[in-house]
Amino acid sequence: MNNDILKILISQDEIKEKVKELGQLITKDYKDKDLMVIGILKGCIVFLSDLIREINLPLTMDFMVVSSYGSSTKSSGVVRIVKDLEKDIAGKDILIVEDIVDTGLTLSYLVEYLKSRNASSVKICTLLEKPDRRKAEVDLEYVGFHIPDEFVVGYGLDYAELYRNLPFVCVLKPEVYS
Ligand code: PRP
Numbered sequence: 001m002n003n004d005i006l007k008i009l010i011s012q013d014e015i016k017e018k019v020k021e022l023g024q025l026i027t028k029d030y031k032d033k034d035l036m037v038i039g040i041l042k043g044c045i046v047f048l049s050d051l052i053r054e055i056n057l058p059l060t061m062d063f064m065v066v067s068s069y070g071s072s073t074k075s076s077g078v079v080r081i082v083k084d085l086e087k088d089i090a091g092k093d094i095l096i097v098e099d100i101v102d103t104g105l106t107l108s109y110l111v112e113y114l115k116s117r118n119a120s121s122v123k124i125c126t127l128l129e130k131p132d133r134r135k136a137e138v139d140l141e142y143v144g145f146h147i148p149d150e151f152v153v154g155y156g157l158d159y160a161e162l163y164r165n166l167p168f169v170c171v172l173k174p175e176v177y178s
């Protein structure tokens with residue numbers, strides 16, 4: 001697995017520091033709210049599990065499974081809800097947690113969907129975002145890192161379902177994709 005890595009883009013330490021910072025901000029902003037964290041599986045898992053331990057507030061959690069990429073490195077632009085929320089979210093202050101915002105198609109769809117279910121507020125926290133790739137407009141309240149248009153893996157992000165368990169964000173060697 002480590003042989004496939006071309007370069008590390010964001011180290012374990014950099015991520016740790018940023019997650020702490022985001023957790024503190026969220027703790028401050030959601031002090032008197034009814035916070036519900038919604039993780040978008042599977043990419044969110046590592047970031048979300050670290051992030052919630054830096055949020056010093058009562059919160060509830062749920063997860064959605066959506067799919068737009070499949071096993072390709074490009075977004076198909078079609079968002080499919082594979083697993084929906086379990087409970088009513090009316091009146092909740094929703095914080096969507098994502099690993100990456102690329103075209104924004106997944107999130108622009110999800111934000112509208114959650115608002116239509118009468119959440120009090122819907123905001124987004126993403127570890128990574130690629131500003132050059134946006135196709136749909138989305139307001140990103142909390143962003144860890146802005147990254148260039150390179151296909152990255154690790155810390156929850158996959159290529160063909162692999163590499164999610166790498167503890168940093170990195171770029172793979174070109175031959176891995178062929
Ligand atoms: C990836 C990523 C985001 C989405 C971003 O998920 O985790 O959820 O694509 O793309 P967009 O901004 O272009 O819509 P993916 O569909 O690969 O599923 P996964 O989280 O299970 O890896």
Ligand code: MN
Pocket residue numbers: 040041042043044099
């Ligand atoms: Mn995802």
Ligand code: MG
Pocket residue numbers: 043069157158
């Ligand atoms: Mg993926």
